Amino acid sequence: DAGVIQSPRHEVTEMGQEVTLRCKPISGHNSLFWYRQTMMRGLELLIYFNNNVPIDDSGMPEDRFSAKMPNASFSTLKIQPSEPRDSAVYFCASSSRTDWNTEAFFGQGTRLTVV
Amino acid sequence: GESVGLHLPTLSVQEGDNSIINCAYSNSASDYFIWYKQESGKGPQFIIDIRSNMDKRQGQRVTVLLNKTVKHLSLQIAATQPGDSAVYFCAVTTGGGNKLTFGTGTQLKVEL
Numbered sequence: 001d002a003g004v005i006q007s008p009r010h011e012v013t014e015m016g017q018e019v020t021l022r023c024k025p026i027s028g029h030n031s032l033f034w035y036r037q038t039m040m041r042g043l044e045l046l047i048y049f050n051n052n053v054p055i056d057d058s059g060m061p062e063d064r065f066s067a068k069m070p071n072a073s074f075s076t077l078k079i080q081p082s083e084p085r086d087s088a089v090y091f092c093a094s095s096s097r098t099d100w101n102t103e104a105f106f107g108q109g110t111r112l113t114v115v
Numbered sequence: 116g117e118s119v120g121l122h123l124p125t126l127s128v129q130e131g132d133n134s135i136i137n138c139a140y141s142n143s144a145s146d147y148f149i150w151y152k153q154e155s156g157k158g159p160q161f162i163i164d165i166r167s168n169m170d171k172r173q174g175q176r177v178t179v180l181l182n183k184t185v186k187h188l189s190l191q192i193a194a195t196q197p198g199d200s201a202v203y204f205c206a207v208t209t210g211g212g213n214k215l216t217f218g219t220g221t222q223l224k225v226e227l
Contacts, residue, residue: 004158031213033215035217042204042217042218042219042220043159043204043217043220045214045215045216045217048213048214050213055214056214091158091159093158095213097213102147102208102212102213102215103149103161103164104149104161104213104215105161106151106158106159106160107158108156108157108158109157109158
């Protein structure tokens, strides 16, 4: 398996523009997570899905952020309009709960810079 | 809510020595604990995990210890190597859920 695949790896955009981050989870995993990582706040959970349904979006900073999971193999995180303070590395992770663990596997991340 | 903290932001060790990285958590209902390693420019990578019904688990060169009484978790790395240099995070889930809450991370630096 290729693991969790995120695109793009790097994104530079101007303030006010719409940004869409993409994620393909590991095949067979039924949970998907979006995290944001900054030096100031570390790894923050933004939202997670179970079986394509959003379960907890309490970490989404504001209405400018939205996430969708139209099917089991694809998810997007959209920021509209983007602001400089959104600059961070955004990670997608997926997991498949077993009797033992709920280990999450992370993608390589998308480094977003809003200028 | 859950808060997870680490005692030291940076840990420097000599190559070949053992490393111990600590983590404190706040919620006594936390039931699953994971250590992740993050190298520069990469996503966090699973190292080892432990459930709340255990107090010790060993992997290859790594051991996780869990003290539920004081809500403390540690990662021990034996014979630390230059390739172990990274940021290490503990993460916890609570109440049987799969929502992972991460600590702030410890930077491990291995000196030759």
